[in-house]
Amino acid sequence: xIYSQQTAVPPVPKDPYExxxxxxxxxxxxxxxxxxxxxxxxxxxxQLGTVKRQAWGLPDMSLNIARNIWRExxxxxxxxxxxxxxxxxxxxxxxxxxxxxRTGLWSTMQRFQERTRACNEYWQRVHVDADxxxxxxxxxPDMTLAWASQDRPDYPVTVWELRLRKLPDGRGEAWTYxxxxxxxxxxPVYRVHMVASGGDLGDxxxxxxxxxxxxxxAYPYRRADGTPILPYVLYHSQRTxxxxxxxxxxxxxxxxxxxxxxxxxxxSHVIKDSSWPQRWVVGAEPVGxxxxxxxxxxxxxxxxxxxxxxxxxxxxxxxxxxGQWQPGGNPAELEQVIGALANRAAxxxxxxxxxVQRMGGTARSGYAIALSNEGRREMQRRYASSYRDSDERxxxxxxxxxxxxxxxxxxxxxxxxxxxxxxxxxxxxEARRRHALEMLDAGLLSRVEAIRLFDxxxxxxxxxxxxxxxxxxxxRREKMEAxxxxxxxxxxSPELEAxxxxxxxxxxxxxxx
Numbered sequence: 415x416i417y418s419q420q421t422a423v424p425p426v427p428k429d430p431y432e433x434x435x436x437x438x439x440x441x442x443x444x445x446x447x448x449x450x451x452x453x454x455x456x457x458x459x460x461q462l463g464t465v466k467r468q469a470w471g472l473p474d475m476s477l478n479i480a481r482n483i484w485r486e487x488x489x490x491x492x493x494x495x496x497x498x499x500x501x502x503x504x505x506x507x508x509x510x511x512x513x514x515x516r517t518g519l520w521s522t523m524q525r526f527q528e529r530t531r532a533c534n535e536y537w538q539r540v541h542v543d544a545d546x547x548x549x550x551x552x553x554x555p556d557m558t559l560a561w562a563s564q565d566r567p568d569y570p571v572t573v574w575e576l577r578l579r580k581l582p583d584g585r586g587e588a589w590t591y592x593x594x595x596x597x598x599x600x601x602p603v604y605r606v607h608m609v610a611s612g613g614d615l616g617d618x619x620x621x622x623x624x625x626x627x628x629x630x631x632a633y634p635y636r637r638a639d640g641t642p643i644l645p646y647v648l649y650h651s652q653r654t655x656x657x658x659x660x661x662x663x664x665x666x667x668x669x670x671x672x673x674x675x676x677x678x679x680x681x682s683h684v685i686k687d688s689s690w691p692q693r694w695v696v697g698a699e700p701v702g703x704x705x706x707x708x709x710x711x712x713x714x715x716x717x718x719x720x721x722x723x724x725x726x727x728x729x730x731x732x733x734x735x736x737g738q739w740q741p742g743g744n745p746a747e748l749e750q751v752i753g754a755l756a757n758r759a760a761x762x763x764x765x766x767x768x769x770v771q772r773m774g775g776t777a778r779s780g781y782a783i784a785l786s787n788e789g790r791r792e793m794q795r796r797y798a799s800s801y802r803d804s805d806e807r808x809x810x811x812x813x814x815x816x817x818x819x820x821x822x823x824x825x826x827x828x829x830x831x832x833x834x835x836x837x838x839x840x841x842x843x844e845a846r847r848r849h850a851l852e853m854l855d856a857g858l859l860s861r862v863e864a865i866r867l868f869d870x871x872x873x874x875x876x877x878x879x880x881x882x883x884x885x886x887x888x889x890r891r892e893k894m895e896a897x898x899x900x901x902x903x904x905x906x907s908p909e910l911e912a913x914x915x916x917x918x919x920x921x922x923x924x925x926x927x
């Protein structure tokens with residue numbers, strides 16, 4: 415079988431809706447990965463035209479408000495989460511020095527959350543190699559087609575993953591689909607197909623890339639009871655419950671990022687080209703102008719500077735006149751406008767104004783968005799429920815694949831994940847301590863609620879256990895102190911009391927005299 419060499423440009427899916435989803439998601443990915451220069455140039459040319467855009471020079475990519483917000487709101491994995499299971503047999507898998515931790519998964523998840531925030535969804539594919547090592551491979555949603563069951567519309571049962579593979583004859587590369595389908599548990603599918611024209615499934619090439627067709631009874635990804643599963647886990651930035659992909663949520667931030675970048679280019683242009691008074695001349699023309707630009711847009715240009723002499727040539731018999739206008743733009747005012755737009759974009763994206771720290775020359779200048787610690791804790795609380803379900807499924811999938819691949823016996827369900835809150839600063843700790851003591855004294859707060867004020871990730875059960883341990887330690891210390899204190903130091907002597915009373919009477923009689 416002969417395949418023609420193909421380029422690395424991904425094919426377009428057959429479904430027009432999926433094609434639009436891929437295109438928009440790739441724009442978001444470029445913004446999150448720093449490869450959006452051509453998108454900015456296109457936006458500049460649409461708004462300015464080619465001649466004016468070329469006059470502005472290189473595009474200024476120093477401000478990307480979307481990536482700034484996505485990064486600041488991704489705080490779940492600042493510290494590795496705590497993974498628990500009631501069965502001690504799971505410790506080797508989930509402990510701080512266990513199999514999952516040694517893969518480096520949790521150290522990559524902060525960047526992964528930023529990607530998920532950018533695209534609204536992202537995949538993790540779990541793989542166990544021939545040596546029994548676990549590998550986690552992030553997959554962007556614009557490289558997959560997926561379908562869910564009607565009963566659970568936000569959980570996939572069929573995945574087509576687009577992958578670029580080398581041709582067996584070594585003559586180039588070709589796009590393929592990894593097709594995995596567990597819609598029918600009795601007949602699961604795992605095959606590799608070439609991508610046909612139009613983006614549909616082409617020839618079955620499973621034998622070339624997998625060695626065989628792993629469908630039906632040969633399907634490798636199963637629970638201990640034989641139920642087939644997918645080796646993919648889909649993460650949602652925020653669950654909707656009624657669909658697999660939500661690609662256009664937050665599109666306003668994407669548009670704002672590109673438009674604000676255009677304004678930033680304008681600011682750079684003003685600073686270097688029109689932040690000084692504009693000179694004008696009547697009855698004369700500059701000497702030495704050259705033609706600049708390309709066929710798409712040409713302009714006449716002459717270099718002026720404070721260290722150069724500008725030569726003028728009279729154009730008629732009248733006396734030439736030379737004057738000066740005010741600067742063509744005010745960089746300070748333009749910067750304030752951009753800052754206000756960036757701040758509004760942050761608020762529209764769900765960031766609380768009270769949690770946003772404006773970074774710049776002073777505490778209230780500039781327009782880079784940075785969240786306070788309390789703001790980042792709020793982001794942790796907001797996204798924890800969406801990511802927790804996927805993290806628990808990822809750990810469960812890892813256990814299942816390891817059991818089938820190496821014959822281990824890890825529990826295949828019942829894992830729980832909790833996230834560690836960003837530590838409190840000294841000022842925050844003192845403020846919460848005073849608040850807790852005042853509320854306890856007023857009887858408006860329980861001890862369980864009070865201790866949870868110092869750790870947002872602590873569950874009620876954990877708080878009860880901590881208080882029980884504290885009470886036990888305090889009771890033990892009081893008992894030890896009582897045993898070490900002599901009895902005469904803890905009991906008042908009758909003779910001593912009589913002497914004190916006599917002394918008080920004598921002092922009173924002396925005062926009367």
